[in-house]
Every structure is written in C-alpha cells, then in structure tokens.
Amino acid sequence: MTKQIDIFNQTGSKLVFLLGLQPYARILFVGRRTKRWYEELRGRFDCHITSDSLGPEVEPHGSASCQMQTTKNYQLIIWDISSENNLMTLNRQLMKVRDHLAPNGRLALLASNRYSLHRFLGRYILRTGYAQWPGPCLSSCNYKALLKKAGFSEVMEFLAIPNLESMEELVASDIGYIQFPAYYHIIFKIAQALGCYKFINDDYLYIASIKEENPIKGFLSWLQIRLAEKLEYNYKLKLTKCLLQQRGALILLIRDIISRKQFVVRVATSPEIDIKISRNNFWITEILSNERIPQDVKNKMPKPLGKLEYLRSFLYIEEMLPGILAWKVKAKERINSKIFTNAYQFIYELNKSTSQLITINDEIFNDLVKKDVDILMTQLSDIEDSKKVIGDITTYLKIRLLNRKHYLVWGHGDYSYGNILVDPKNGELLGVIDWDNGRNREFPGIDLLNLIIQSHRGKKSLGRCFQEVWESSLSKGLIAPNTEGHYEKVFGISKTNSGVILALFCLHFFGREAQYSSSFLSIKKECFTVMTWLKDKLYS
Numbered sequence: 001m002t003k004q005i006d007i008f009n010q011t012g013s014k015l016v017f018l019l020g021l022q023p024y025a026r027i028l029f030v031g032r033r034t035k036r037w038y039e040e041l042r043g044r045f046d047c048h049i050t051s052d053s054l055g056p057e058v059e060p061h062g063s064a065s066c067q068m069q070t071t072k073n074y075q076l077i078i079w080d081i082s083s084e085n086n087l088m089t090l091n092r093q094l095m096k097v098r099d100h101l102a103p104n105g106r107l108a109l110l111a112s113n114r115y116s117l118h119r120f121l122g123r124y125i126l127r128t129g130y131a132q133w134p135g136p137c138l139s140s141c142n143y144k145a146l147l148k149k150a151g152f153s154e155v156m157e158f159l160a161i162p163n164l165e166s167m168e169e170l171v172a173s174d175i176g177y178i179q180f181p182a183y184y185h186i187i188f189k190i191a192q193a194l195g196c197y198k199f200i201n202d203d204y205l206y207i208a209s210i211k212e213e214n215p216i217k218g219f220l221s222w223l224q225i226r227l228a229e230k231l232e233y234n235y236k237l238k239l240t241k242c243l244l245q246q247r248g249a250l251i252l253l254i255r256d257i258i259s260r261k262q263f264v265v266r267v268a269t270s271p272e273i274d275i276k277i278s279r280n281n282f283w284i285t286e287i288l289s290n291e292r293i294p295q296d297v298k299n300k301m302p303k304p305l306g307k308l309e310y311l312r313s314f315l316y317i318e319e320m321l322p323g324i325l326a327w328k329v330k331a332k333e334r335i336n337s338k339i340f341t342n343a344y345q346f347i348y349e350l351n352k353s354t355s356q357l358i359t360i361n362d363e364i365f366n367d368l369v370k371k372d373v374d375i376l377m378t379q380l381s382d383i384e385d386s387k388k389v390i391g392d393i394t395t396y397l398k399i400r401l402l403n404r405k406h407y408l409v410w411g412h413g414d415y416s417y418g419n420i421l422v423d424p425k426n427g428e429l430l431g432v433i434d435w436d437n438g439r440n441r442e443f444p445g446i447d448l449l450n451l452i453i454q455s456h457r458g459k460k461s462l463g464r465c466f467q468e469v470w471e472s473s474l475s476k477g478l479i480a481p482n483t484e485g486h487y488e489k490v491f492g493i494s495k496t497n498s499g500v501i502l503a504l505f506c507l508h509f510f511g512r513e514a515q516y517s518s519s520f521l522s523i524k525k526e527c528f529t530v531m532t533w534l535k536d537k538l539y540s
Helices: 011-018 032-041 064-068 087-099 117-125 140-149 186-193 215-231 271-289 333-353 362-379 386-401 446-456 462-476 486-491 495-513 517-538
Strands: 026-030 046-050 074-080 101-112 154-161 169-172 203-209 237-243 250-256 262-268 304-310 313-319 356-359 405-411 420-422 429-432 439-442
Touching: 011 032, 011 250, 026 032, 032 046, 032 074, 087 101, 087 140, 101 140, 117 186, 140 154, 140 203, 203 215, 215 237, 215 304, 262 271, 271 304, 271 313, 333 405, 333 420, 333 429, 333 446, 333 486, 362 386, 362 439, 362 495, 362 517, 386 495, 386 517, 446 462, 446 495, 462 495, 462 517, 495 517
Parallel strands: 026 046, 026 074, 074 101
Antiparallel strands: 101 203, 154 169, 154 203, 169 237, 237 250, 250 262, 262 313, 304 313, 356 405, 405 439, 420 429
C-alpha cells in the first residue's frame, strides 16, 4: 500500500517559511535530529545530508566539516550540534559553516542545553531514564558567544518546547512569560516566575545570519507596513512564539512592542492547509455577521484582520484573544467546574440561536455524513470488515433520519479544551478559536459530546469514554452536570434518539481524526474497535 503523506504534519515546511527560503534553495542537513526535515523537503529543495546513520542516500560523512570541503553557497545549513564529537573545535567548525553559506544564507543550529533541568532530574534525582544529553552541550550564553565570534552578526535564540525531538513550539527566549500546562513540575513554574526558565530549558534553536538581513526581521518589517496600511497605526512587531502543530498551519504569535497589542498569523504552507485556514476565517466572519447570534457569543470570537500573501504562502491575520488554552489549566480541580459550565453555555447559546427545524432529505443527509464516511473508508481500508461496520452505522442513521424533521444548528466541529481560551485564575471563558471544522448543518449536542469525551480522553481509553457516554445517555439522556437539561427541553433530544446523536458523533469524531494521517495511526485500531462496539449496540 502506498504510504500516505501527512501534509498537516510537516514541521520542515513550516521552518522553511520561517527562514524565508525560495523554492529549490540549496540546503545542507547535518546530524541525527535533522532527518525528518530532510525527508520532508528533499523533493522541493536541493537537499544534501551528512550523517552516517540515516540510510543509503546519505553522504559518507559524519560531521559538518567533511561536507564543507566540497560544496559552497548553501542558502541554509541545518546543523544538529550533537553530531560533533569535539567541542574544542566547535568555533572552527562554525567559521567553516559561515564560509560555505551564500551571502544571504543562514544557519539553523540545533543545540542541547548543558543545564537542562529535565535531564538533570531524570539522571540524578528521579532516575526516570530521561538521562542522556544528546552529544556535547553548552549553555545558552556559550552558544550565542560562539556564533558571534564565528562571524554571525544576527543571532535569534528560541526555546524548543518540549524539546527538539518532539518540537511543538518555538518560544523567543526573551519573551518573559511561557504558559506551562498545570501538570508541569513546580520547579519549572518557579523558574518561570523568577525569569530564569530559559537557562534550564532542554534545547535551543538558533537562527543565525552573516548579514543583518535576518529573514524573520525582514518578514516582521514587511508585516508592519501591511498592518499600518490597513489599520492606520505604526506598529513595531516582535515574534514571540511559533506553534508547529501537527494539525494544520504554522501559527505565529506576534506582539506590538509599543501598544502591547497581539496578533495571530496563520501561515498556509500548502494548498491543503490553506483550505483549512480559509474555512476558519469563513466561519469566524459568518458568526460575527449573523444577527441571530448573541453578542456574548460574538465577543468570544477572534477578529479577522485580512488575508495577505508572502513568499508564495497565504497569511491569515487576526487579533489575539486573551487567556490560555483550557487544557493547560484543566488540572486545577477548583476551576474545572466553571470552565465546563462556561464552555457548555457558549456552545448551547450558539446552537440555540442558529437552530432550524428541517426535514432531512438526501442532500442534507449527505452533508451530515458523506465527508466523514469517505475519509474513514479510505483510512481504514486495510482493516477487514471496516467497510461493513461503517456502512451499517450509516444505514442506521439513514433509516432514522431521512424524511423526518430534526433540529439542525451551527457547530464548531472540534469543540474541546484545546480550542477554548480561559482566564487561568478563575476559569472564565475568554475565547473560542480554530473554527476550520465548522458546520452549518449539525445536530445539537454533537459539540457537547466532543467536549465531554475530549475532557476524559487523557485519563481513559476512547472506548471507555464512548461506553460511559452511551450508558449515561440511555439512563439520563444528553444531560451535562448543572445544565438543567437544556438540550432535552429545547431540541427534543431524549433517550430514544440518543443513539442517533452518538452514531453521528462517532462518524464526525473519527472522521476529523482521520484527516491527520500521522496521528490517526496511533488510534486506528481503537477507532475500528469503538465503531464495531457502537454498531453492535445500535442494532441490539
């Protein structure tokens, strides 16, 4: 079977935009931790790699200095410093790297921190096995000093969080504040409060240029001009964080140094990602312009500022909402109840204000299920009986929905603690983001089920989450704590039709997960198990 490429999980493409590279630029990859980026980018750029451990295509060299002797004028060199064995010669190596860069070239240096607290605790205190420093390490100050000494006039330092192996965020080291999840060890939170966390972070990414034509600063200067034209205000922008999410766009968080106003820039690094971001922009605009939707709901929505094009990628800019993602504070039990109640109220008000009693015909039925069914059929095609199981669930829905009247509403499509912004002090809901899975024909209660199941997903298996929701819906109906049965009273949802809601939710939930091939692999078997279990329950 042909290997599927997950275009939503390509960190390399996002890094390339950040570094301002043009198509077919010459790139050199050095070291173990650059392999994934090399695999992603070698079809689009003139890529070279130098590490003995990466397979038959690799040049027979183990360090940067070997390849430096033969090739010059790289637009980018990505160097994992753990591939070097001798720190004493590091300064000389850096000067060779500088000499083999093109005049406008840049170095991306992947470096581990000698004073990593995680590794220190793992090795000497907790003895968890997270103990080995990957090759030679220096401190933040040492790395910056060496880069300057080697002739790199412009150096930007980012903290790789949680680390370079599984990098999810790049945070500017001088940002001053990092939003840690509630489960982080108290030592890291104390270090953050004292302003010294950057000195004990695991890994760094340095972007260094020979000239002062830093690609990130060049992008920010360009964006300042565009925003000044649109908003009639002269901004001085600083990049504070890059989100390298598996699911979708490169997201840049940018702050105006003068007014402290913050912006979110979503970068579409492929046509497929552009479709998703444009849907997010579309749904935000639709909700803000709909007169039936309460102002309290609209106040929780981001404000779009426009669409721009830069280096052949489309950018979608919006004002940044206050607060932090709810999952980062969810471990604080004292505010869990308030977060859920506020999240429930938001989605209930959206559902209620957009509800319509509609007779379900073939067109509406296909709109409800076809996209999810098609992608699940594809992703589960190698599992025996998957086609029959999906078909049986679809048939169950068709029998109970076609030519009958049901309330349909607008829905978020991925309503969870990962898309809700709250005040970490009291749990107040401040915003709801990421509307790219929005629907204008959705069953009321689907988003609520997603919120409930996602809230328990880290503690229980998906199968157990679905079983508990099934048992609860049969005994109580679709009732959430402290909600007075709103969905039952307003939309007529009862124990007798809860099977329809759960079946439709199951298709939506796993259909959404299946969009992302890489992450779906980890739950593929569980997905089929849950769907088989649900099919048996529906027909029992």
